[in-house]
Amino acid sequence: MPESATHPVINSLELLGRSTVKLIEEAGYYSALLAESLFWILAGPFIKRPVRISSIFSQMMTMGIAACPIVFVLSFSIGVMLAIQMIYNLKTFGAESQVVVGVALSVTREFGPLITGILIAGRTGSALAAKIGTMQVNQEIDALRVMGINPVRYLVAPALLAMMIMVPLLTFFSDLAGLLGGAVYTTIEIGLSFDAYIDRTLLALSAADVMQGIFKSLLFALIITLVGVSNGFSVTGGAEGVGKATTRSVVLSISYIVIADMIFTYFLNL
Amino acid sequence: MMTNNNNSAIEVVDLVTHYGPREILHGINLAINEGEIMIIMGGSGSGKSTLLRYLLGLGIPTSGSINLLGKDITKISNTEMHQLRQNMGVAFQGGALLSSMSIGENVQLPLREHTRLDEKTMEIMARMKLEVVNLGGFEKLMPAELSGGMIKRAAVARAIVMDPKLMFFDEPSAGLDPVVSAELDELILNLRDAMKMTIVVVTHELESAFKIADRITVLDQGNILMTDTVENIKNSDNERIQSLLNRRPSNDEVQADEYLNRLTGM
Numbered sequence: 001m002p003e004s005a006t007h008p009v010i011n012s013l014e015l016l017g018r019s020t021v022k023l024i025e026e027a028g029y030y031s032a033l034l035a036e037s038l039f040w041i042l043a044g045p046f047i048k049r050p051v052r053i054s055s056i057f058s059q060m061m062t063m064g065i066a067a068c069p070i071v072f073v074l075s076f077s078i079g080v081m082l083a084i085q086m087i088y089n090l091k092t093f094g095a096e097s098q099v100v101v102g103v104a105l106s107v108t109r110e111f112g113p114l115i116t117g118i119l120i121a122g123r124t125g126s127a128l129a130a131k132i133g134t135m136q137v138n139q140e141i142d143a144l145r146v147m148g149i150n151p152v153r154y155l156v157a158p159a160l161l162a163m164m165i166m167v168p169l170l171t172f173f174s175d176l177a178g179l180l181g182g183a184v185y186t187t188i189e190i191g192l193s194f195d196a197y198i199d200r201t202l203l204a205l206s207a208a209d210v211m212q213g214i215f216k217s218l219l220f221a222l223i224i225t226l227v228g229v230s231n232g233f234s235v236t237g238g239a240e241g242v243g244k245a246t247t248r249s250v251v252l253s254i255s256y257i258v259i260a261d262m263i264f265t266y267f268l269n270l
Numbered sequence: 271m272m273t274n275n276n277n278s279a280i281e282v283v284d285l286v287t288h289y290g291p292r293e294i295l296h297g298i299n300l301a302i303n304e305g306e307i308m309i310i311m312g313g314s315g316s317g318k319s320t321l322l323r324y325l326l327g328l329g330i331p332t333s334g335s336i337n338l339l340g341k342d343i344t345k346i347s348n349t350e351m352h353q354l355r356q357n358m359g360v361a362f363q364g365g366a367l368l369s370s371m372s373i374g375e376n377v378q379l380p381l382r383e384h385t386r387l388d389e390k391t392m393e394i395m396a397r398m399k400l401e402v403v404n405l406g407g408f409e410k411l412m413p414a415e416l417s418g419g420m421i422k423r424a425a426v427a428r429a430i431v432m433d434p435k436l437m438f439f440d441e442p443s444a445g446l447d448p449v450v451s452a453e454l455d456e457l458i459l460n461l462r463d464a465m466k467m468t469i470v471v472v473t474h475e476l477e478s479a480f481k482i483a484d485r486i487t488v489l490d491q492g493n494i495l496m497t498d499t500v501e502n503i504k505n506s507d508n509e510r511i512q513s514l515l516n517r518r519p520s521n522d523e524v525q526a527d528e529y530l531n532r533l534t535g536m
Contacts, residue, residue: 049383135368143366146326147380147428148355 030226033152037160040153049150055158063124063159064166068173070123071116075174078111079103079181087189096190100200103182105209112175113213114261117220120167121253125228128159129249132232133242141233151233160225167221168214175213216264220257227253278337279304279436279468280325285334287324294320296492297334307462307469309479312489313514321489322440322472326360327351339435356384359429359467363441365421367413367428373400374409377428384432399427403457419450426457430465437467443475451475455482476515480504488514 044050086099132155135141144151183197231249235241280302287295295317302308312318323329324336327343335342341354367376377396381387387395393409400406403423413421422442429437439458443451455478461467473479479486480500487497490510496503503511 138364138369139362139366140368142326142328143360143362143368145328146355146358146360147383148352149379149383 026230029230033156033226033230034160034222036152037157040150040157041161044153044157049153051153051157051161055154056161059159059162060166063120063127063162064170067120067123067166067170071119071170071174072177074115074119075107075112075177076181076184078115079107079178079183080185082106082111082178083182083185083189087186097192099182099186099190100192100197101204103186104179104201104204107178107182108175108205108209109212110261110265112178113171113216113220114257115178116167116171116174116217117224117257117261118254120163120170120220121224121227121257122250124163125224125253126246126250128225128228129231130242130246132229133235133245136233136235137238137242156225156229159229160222163221163225164218167224168217171213171217172210175210212268215268216261219260219264223256223260224253227256277303279339280308280470281335281337282321282325283335283337285321285324285336286332287320287329288332289320293332294492295324295331298492298494300487300494300497302468302470303484304468305462305466306484307458307471307482309483309486310470310472310489311474311476311479311486311514313474315491316489317492318472318474318489319440320492322438322470325470326358326438327355356380356432357435359426359432359434359437361422361425361429361437361439361442363444365413365425367421367425369413371412372409373405373411373413373416373424373427376413376424377409377431379428380432395431396427399431400424402430402460403427404453419446419454422446422454423457426454426461430461430467433465435466435468437461437469439469439471439473441473441475442471443473443478451478452481454478458482490514 040049040051082103083099086102087096090096090098090102132141135155141151144154179201183194183201186192186197187194228249231245231252235245278301280300282298282300285295285298286293298317298321310318310321320329324331325338327336327338331344335344337343338354339357341350343351343354346354367373368379371379374393374396377399378392381392381395385392397406397409400409403426405420405423405427408416408420408424413424416424442454442458446454458469458471459482462469471479471482483500485497485499486503488495488503488508488511495508495511496506498506504515506512
């Protein structure tokens, strides 16, 4: 075997090169999927092949409404945890009452969209990857194609629309649940009345704070859908392949969400 | 190069395909006449499933042309392909019914996509097609509630709901008991006789192939060994064809086995 083939530096460079090419290919695939979905959403009705409204509503129900209880429980808990930590820290300065501002800003600008994004990536992104992957293995995608039904119009566009509507709504719901959690703990712990807590929260928050979270959630919805469906479409190798694609979809979605959140937060707070 | 045959519903000329760097089909030439049942046979890895995928327009070949009903699907626009697909029906090996839909909804799907019929008419048409395949009254059931044979028949009902001129079957007998397999053979013959369809069946089930074929194409390692009638195929003196028909390994395979045995000391 030639020396260069086994040299660790060459191998590392080769691995880096391959990973970079794969990443660029994947980004290209996401962009193509997004462009094709947007084409069907916008141009579909004009060429008499619209995206199915019934499918959009059905997906909004399964990925949005059905997720409300778990979003509430997690967001409420995050609100309580934030209040506990902040009261503990602010006690040092005798400024426990400032917990209201801290919880309000943290929940709406950061934790509401992040928790919702991570939850939906685990719940809906994985379901999308598994559903499309199973269809791929069972030749259902091929069946759609030969029936003249474009799989992106039939499967991806409704999911994308449903996610772009429901994730921001769930994020707003998560904000309310988080604020409620913070309020419940704070009123018990430092004796602030519930009404006073709400008044201070409304004073502390501006529309821009809430909108920052909502904008982030739109980006997260895009990431979850594109990562989920692209992993589903790339399934090979039967049930094992579906399992791998589902796991990969969740790991990638959550990683991209956290990284995108960091970048987005940096630029929005310059 | 194959000359154009005016009676051909399907005509494949010099078809070359690749999977990655590997060439799979090495210049296939094949003409299938209107209203005939053409069986495509071959061992595992012979390229028969690949040929079917390209006939269905599910891949872009490296070179060559595929004419379906007079249109070269390697060159036509998406809109033309979309229209052509309304004249194509496919019954996949596992049925490929959409698992989230009932049998009736599956059969209605092409109508819903390609026509402006009202709900009632679509329901009636779906029921009629299900009756053709002896599944009348099963429209409310989900695919998971059906047996393998019933799923294949439901897939046929979905494939014929638009009354296509071309019908493709991928391993219709695979995984079925002899009785159900024979029923499916009868159904394929009925489709040709009653609905005048041109039918392509990819299979390695000899009994079924000999029963329904007008002609048979034998593929081997990406090449066509022979295209002829059942009798002529049976009487062929080609060693590869005889080994396929008699279910015994060819000389090449025996030599490969002997070589492996020598290597492993068995």
